[in-house]
Amino acid sequence: MARSLYSLGFIGLSGLSVRAQQTVYGQCGGTGWSGATTCASGSVCTVLNSYYSQCLPSTPSSFSSIYSSALPTTVASTTSFTSTPTSALPPTTTVSSASATPSGTCAPNSPPSSAGKLRFAGVNISGFDFGCNSDGNCNWTGAWPPLAEYYGHDGVGQMTHFVNDDGYNVFRLPVGWQYLTQSDTTAVATLNAANLAEYDALVNACLATGAYCIVDVHNYARFDGAIIGQGGPSNALFAQLWSNIAAHYAGESKIIFGVMNEPYDVPDINLWAASVQAAVTAIRQAGATTQIILLPGNNWTSAETLVSNGSADALNKVVNPDGSITNLVFDVHKYLDSDNSGTHTDCVMNNIDNAWAPLAQWLRCHGRQAFNTETGGGNVADCVTYMSQQIAFQAANSDVFLGYVGWAAGNFDPSYVLGETPTETGSTWSDTLLVSGAMSPKVNGLVA
Numbered sequence: 454m455a456r457s458l459y460s461l462g463f464i465g466l467s468g469l470s471v472r473a474q475q476t477v478y479g480q481c482g483g484t485g486w487s488g489a490t491t492c493a494s495g496s497v498c499t500v501l502n503s504y505y506s507q508c509l510p511s512t513p514s515s516f517s518s519i520y521s522s523a524l525p526t527t528v529a530s531t532t533s534f535t536s537t538p539t540s541a542l543p544p545t546t547t548v549s550s551a552s553a554t555p556s557g558t559c560a561p562n563s564p565p566s567s568a569g570k571l572r573f574a575g576v577n578i579s580g581f582d583f584g585c586n587s588d589g590n591c592n593w594t595g596a597w598p599p600l601a602e603y604y605g606h607d608g609v610g611q612m613t614h615f616v617n618d619d620g621y622n623v624f625r626l627p628v629g630w631q632y633l634t635q636s637d638t639t640a641v642a643t644l645n646a647a648n649l650a651e652y653d654a655l656v657n658a659c660l661a662t663g664a665y666c667i668v669d670v671h672n673y674a675r676f677d678g679a680i681i682g683q684g685g686p687s688n689a690l691f692a693q694l695w696s697n698i699a700a701h702y703a704g705e706s707k708i709i710f711g712v713m714n715e716p717y718d719v720p721d722i723n724l725w726a727a728s729v730q731a732a733v734t735a736i737r738q739a740g741a742t743t744q745i746i747l748l749p750g751n752n753w754t755s756a757e758t759l760v761s762n763g764s765a766d767a768l769n770k771v772v773n774p775d776g777s778i779t780n781l782v783f784d785v786h787k788y789l790d791s792d793n794s795g796t797h798t799d800c801v802m803n804n805i806d807n808a809w810a811p812l813a814q815w816l817r818c819h820g821r822q823a824f825n826t827e828t829g830g831g832n833v834a835d836c837v838t839y840m841s842q843q844i845a846f847q848a849a850n851s852d853v854f855l856g857y858v859g860w861a862a863g864n865f866d867p868s869y870v871l872g873e874t875p876t877e878t879g880s881t882w883s884d885t886l887l888v889s890g891a892m893s894p895k896v897n898g899l900v901a
């Protein structure tokens with residue numbers, strides 16, 4: 454109701470602005486759009502879906518001029534760009550020389566012409582993490598497997614639908630440390646066979662769809678209120694936990710290891726990087742030598758503060774046992790609501806200027822990549838618009854961004870503020886508005 458009244462107010466204005474050119478990344482079409490439909494020079498009005506068309510740069514080279522507005526003017530020049538050719542950067546398969554380059558000194562850079570399609574798109578299948586609080590206190594009996602056989606929602610049917618009907622190719626499967634070990638009060642590393650069998654039912658169903666599957670330990674860097682390696686469980690215990698998990702999945706090339714969900718208020722980021730290093734070393738030494746491992750930074754793995762908070766520089770030193778950084782990828786989250794909490798229905802930003810553009814600069818400059826494993830918004834038109842913009846930007850920078858994973862389906866109801874749970878009627882699945890309008894690769898065409 455409020456929306457239709459609001460749009461009436463623009464009828465008079467749109468008559469005046471109809472010939473105006475839209476700026477790069479601005480909207481230029483879509484259901485209900487009455488603003489400019491031509492784009493500024495150097496950009497092309499591109500249909501992302503029926504809700505949203507966007508002015509996207511027509512050639513990769515025009516990106517650098519857009520990015521430079523977000524950078525300090527002292528470095529925003531063509532000269533400093535050409536003095537740091539992309540070819541001089543280490544490929545991700547070699548040892549990073551990044552620690553020699555302080556994060557403040559990245560020259561403006563732009564994606565290669567091969568960028569444009571993301572590798573991954575998917576959704577969190579939540580339920581095994583229910584009972585977990587952000588203090589790392591997970592009540593394992595509060596976990597609720599998102600599996601019909603355990604009286605949960607039909608997570609298997611959801612994943613099958615998402616793969617077949619939407620073209621998704623990754624699912625994140627959050628689980629509490631306490632659940633995996635069936636120990637609420639004492640941190641232990643030995644996996645509990647009965648609980649692991651239930652979690653495995655979800656993981657194996659995920660793998661059976663052909664998708665990649667992220668094993669996400671959803672403990673906020675904590676166990677029972679105390680931070681791993683900084684007063685809580687020792688790095689050795691945390692490494693043993695990951696050794697046990699990795700040994701179990703070592704033979705599965707499509708498992709992705711999510712070292713930890715959303716660390717926050719971690720006092721010493723370098724000590725945290727040492728905890729992450731312990732987990733990485735343990736995973737590789739357990740025989741999972743090739744899979745992707747996700748490295749989580751401080752401040753709820755915020756994409757916006759990965760660099761400024763010091764997480765990027767600290768985690769940039771984490772390496773495989775052979776010294777390489779192969780398949781070590783930064784884990785970043787970002788919501789579209791006013792405080793990045795993922796708790797509001799309305800979306801107010803696309804996060805390009807505040808987060809994704811500066812992060813892309815840093816990642817490319819340091820030869821690194823990131824994976825946006827949590828993002829989301831309400832099922833309203835504003836969120837479709839901002840999510841479409843965010844995904845379009847990520848895809849335009851697909852050399853440094855692997856993809857996106859929505860929060861969340863599984864045991865959430867479609868009525869949950871960030872619900873992406875599809876509903877089944879007979880044998881037909883229906884997606885929520887945000888999935889059908891923006892996130893489904895079959896709709897946005899932005900996933901390879």
Ligand SMILES: *[C@@H]1O[C@H](CO)[C@@H](O)[C@H](O)[C@H]1NC(C)=O
Pocket residue numbers: 584592594595
């Ligand atoms: C743990 O979860 C179970 C099931 O939801 C609940 O009955 C119990 O009260 C919870 N225990 C604590 C300490 O919160």
Ligand SMILES: *[C@@H]1O[C@H](CO)[C@@H](O)[C@H](O)[C@H]1NC(C)=O
Pocket residue numbers: 716717718719720751752753761762763
């Ligand atoms: C990073 O964020 C955390 C909160 O998660 C804060 O305690 C810390 O002071 C920040 N560090 C820097 C260098 O901004």
Ligand SMILES: *[C@@H]1O[C@H](CO)[C@@H](O)[C@H](O)[C@H]1NC(C)=O
Pocket residue numbers: 752755756757758762793
């Ligand atoms: C954490 O990140 C949010 C944005 O994602 C930012 O607004 C906030 O200031 C950050 N907090 C710290 C302590 O860095």
Ligand SMILES: CC(=O)N[C@H]1CO[C@H](CO)[C@@H](O)[C@@H]1O
Pocket residue numbers: 587715753786787788793794795827860
């Ligand atoms: C349910 C859940 O885990 N929500 C988390 C999603 O991420 C935001 C921050 O990025 C957290 O604040 C929420 O707790």
